[in-house]
Every structure is written in C-alpha cells, then in structure tokens.
Amino acid sequence: MAPSSGEYPDMNITEATIESRVSQQETSTGSEQKSNASLPLALKWSISIAALIVMVMGLLGWFLMNQQEDAFERQNALMGRVVVAQFARAASEPLLADDDLALKVLVSQQEKSPLIVGMQVFDREGRLRGGAGSPPFADNSITVNEHPVFQSGVPVGMSWNTDAVSAVSFGSEVRFREVLAGYVLVSLDRAPFEFALTRLVNALLATTLGLIVLGVILSIALAHRLCRPIYKLVEAGEAIHNADGGGVSGESRGDEIGRVLDIFQNMAEGLKEKKVVEETLYRYVSPNVAQKLLASGDDSMALGGATTTGSVLFCDIVGFTELSEKLPPEELMALLNHYFSYFALAGSSCQGTVDKFIGDCVMILFGVPEQDEMHGLYAATCGVLIQESADRISQQRRSAALPTVDFRIGINSGSVLAGNLGSEERMQYTVVGDVVNVASRICDLCAPGGILLTEETANQPAVRETMLLLSRESATVKGRSERVELLEMERGSFSRHDLIKQHLEAILPEGKAG
Secondary structure: OOOOOOOOOOHHHHHHHHHHHHHHHHHHHHOOOOOOOOOOHHHHHHHHHHHHHHHHHHHHHHHHHHHHHHHHHHHHHHHHHHHHHHHHHHHHHHHHOOOHHHHHHHHHHHOOOOOEEEEEEEEOOOOEEEEEEOOOOOOOOOOOOOOHHHOOOOOOOEEEEOOOOEEEEEEEEEEEOOEEEEEEEEEEEOHHHHHHHHHHHHHHHHHHHHHHHHHHHHHHHHHHHHHHHHHHHHHHHHHHHOOOOOOOOOOOOOOHHHHHHHHHHHHHHHHHHHHHHHHHHHHHOOHHHHHHHHHHHHHHHOOEEEEEEEEEEEEEEOOHHHHHHHOOHHHHHHHHHHHHHHHHHHHHHOOEEEEEEEOOEEEEEEOOOOOOOOHHHHHHHHHHHHHHHHHHHHHHHHHOOOOOOOEEEEEEEEEEEEEEEEOOOOEEEEEEOHHHHHHHHHHHHOOOOOEEEEHHHHOOOOHHHHOOEEEOOOEOOOOOOOOEOEEEEOHHHHHOOHHHHHHHHHHOOOOOOO
16 A cells, blocks of 8 residues: 555655755755854954053053152162261260250251251150151150161161151261260151152153053054955955955065965966866766765776666656657757756755766666665655656646656666776766666656656665555566566655655745746
8 A cells, every 4th residue: 555645664764864955955055154253363463462562561661660669769768868967967066065055956957958847856865855847756755776767777767647748757876986975867758759759650651651552553553464465365265265256466565475475366266267177067967976076086087986786767758759850959958958957956855866868868876976775765756756846847838838748767776886987088977787777778668757666676675665666567678688577656645745745845846847
C-alpha cells in the first residue's frame, strides 16, 4: 500500500537534508555579510597614542610639580635658617647680660620684615625672655632640650596654622664663645611661598593639559594618516569580495606602503580574474564537482577515477525529434532551458549533482562525488519533484499559448566508476559503467510523465517504505544480455506528501513558472 500523506520513514534524514539544501540556496541569495562591529583601526590607534601622551605628560607634569615644590621647601628652609642664625648671633650678648630691654629692641627691629610673623627668645631653662608676634606654642614656656625644632641638623622647620596665619618656625641655640646662652625661635609667613608655589603648579598643570590636548589632536590626525593606506586596502578587498571590480586607487607612493599598495593591486587583479574563472566553472560544471576540482588542485587533473556506489537519474523529452521539426532552434533552446533550469534546482535540493545536459536529456548523479547511503531515496524523490515541476511549468506555458512537452525518467543504482574522462587537453568529470547504461535505456521504456526504477534502486534504504512501487515485467535493454527487473513509481501518493509540496513550492512557486 502507498504510505499516507502523514507518514514518511526516515523523515529526519530526508527532510533535514532537503531543507538544508533549499535553505542554503535561499540564504546565499538573500543574506548579507555581517559587518565587523569592532572599533575602527584609526580610533584604536588614536586612543592608544592619546593614552600614551596622557600618561607621559601626566608623569612629566607630576615630576616637575614635585620638583618645584621640593625646591620651594628648600628655599623656604634656607631662608629660615639664615634668619634664625642672624637672630641668634644678635641675641647672644643681651641674653648673657640679662638685658631684657636690648632683647625687646632687637625683637622689634627684626619683626619689621613682612615675612616674619613671630620671634621669641628663651633662656637656658626655656623661660621666655622676649618676643613678639604669633607664637607656635600654646604657652610661652617650653622644654627646649626636648623640642625637635631646636635640635641641630633639622633640614626644615615646624609648620603650623591658625585661623589668621599659616607659618613655619625655625629654632636655634644661642651661644657666645661656646657658652650656651639660650634659644631663639623665628616664625616665617608661608603665604608668599604658597602663593608662588600655587601659581607655578597651576602654570605647569595648564601647560601639561594643553600639551595633552594638542597631543590627542595630533594623535588622531596621525592615526588617520597612517590608516589611510589600510582603508584603501580594505575598500579594495570589499570591492573584490562584492564582485564590483574595485581595486586600489589614489595617489602613488614611493615608500614601503606604496609598494604594498602596488602588490595588493596586482593581487586584486589576480583575484578578480580567479573569481571570473570560478564563476564560469560553476556555470559549466555542477557546484559539487567544481568545489571538488578547486579543492584538489593538480590531483584532480589526472585521467581515470575510482569505483563508488550511487544512483543515476536520466530524464528526457518524449517525442523530441518531432518537436525539433516543428520549432525553430531558438524556441527549442528556450523551451529546454525553461524546463531544465528547474530540474537542476530539483536535483540540487535532493543532494544531486547535474552531470550533463545531453540535448533533450539531463543526467543527475546521487551519492557522487559526495558519498551518501541514502542516494536511492534522494534519486526517487528528485524524480517526483522533476515531474511535478514539469506539470506546473506546462500548465503555465499552456496558459501563455507556448508549446509543452512530457518527460520520462529512469533511475538505476549500483557501482559506477567516477572520475575524469577524455584526454589530457580536454576532460570531463562523469561516471561510467553498466549502471549508467541501464538508467539511460530504461528511461526510453518509461511512459510519458512516469518514473521507472530498477530493482537495485528499489532495494536502497527507505525506498520501498517511502513510496508505492508497481512491478512491471522484466525487460531486455539494448546492449545488455541479462533482463532488467523494473518497477514503476506511483508518484501520486508520494507527491501529495507535505514535504514534497513544501519543497516544490520552494523550487517553483505556483503561478511563477515563467
């Protein structure tokens, strides 16, 4: 019995394969290549160069500001040591003589300097003997022997702040002829030094930021300048890929980049010629065979072949001789091309390889050159698609008052020799053997619109389980002594299957056969 329209043994294998073939063809014509979403090279270089400039100028500015701050501190400390040393020498005699009046006069004279905010004189016990201005201590008596500001060798003074003043104090021992007389303390105003330091730091900071901005702008211009030849190479490569005949153009350069552009120009012309050759090859040879030839290189140029197992389908026109007498050659060729273009698509959708067009006949291979254990089922399915496509095309041609034809199909399976046939100068990839001859002969025995299979094809995996086959009497074919067991496919039940309808619609949408 024929399988129902909802049954299909090994559906996963057949449906997935046919769908993948059709979807590949639709995708190859309807999809666009995704563009690279990464950052442009010029932007990357700009960011890298700008980051380097920022880092270098930042470090340089930080170093210069620290150096200037240290220099100001040293100058401040040097001035403080000089002032406190002079004050100590002037206060030595009055301090030993307990002349408080002289100490007050000395303090008042020294305090006239705008940089001095305070001066104090202490005896050997740390008692205040005279002073003026703001003291750095909470009280006027200190333990001078323990306070660090009076220790010898202190490089800088003691900084301190109040609401009214920011100062630094320097202390010193007072000696007269190696005799310790007491201690003096001088406090200097830090405001002038801090103001000058702030101005210098701001100037250095502004200079650093200006150089960073200038460096960033120059880095962007430099990056775009360096990337310009790369942009040309990318544009040329995209033009070649899109087959619009583009190449490298623009001003000539005498440097290394110019030589690279010249080399790429030559390579682009070679690739364009190669693309034309490949496109031409794909029109004259089946895509599977063309890919095999291009991939194997010189190895594919040798005569001979290898034995493999596959199925061969022959499809020819019924009454072609009479049709040739009635139609002009141009109309006859247009008719053949009209039908055969869809038959080739039906073959490729079933993993078939169009081997050749022989006048009114097309020969399609299955399981060759790519081996496939389901080659028999694919060949039978392709036969159904061809006949269904022919019916749909003929219906459209009759509506347009154009001549129509009927086709017959013969399918055989078995071992064939696949390889290059011909001569060293002119060869063709094909298959030869008894299987091919039998497929061609039984095609002549088939009724118009029918499909004949040999027993070998019917015994292939899933063929008998998938479609209804009607036994016919064995026949003797020309050039063969043994009789051939034949079966006729009842394609009506199989053609109504949803899978066949789906892929027939993908190959030849109803109403668009013209």
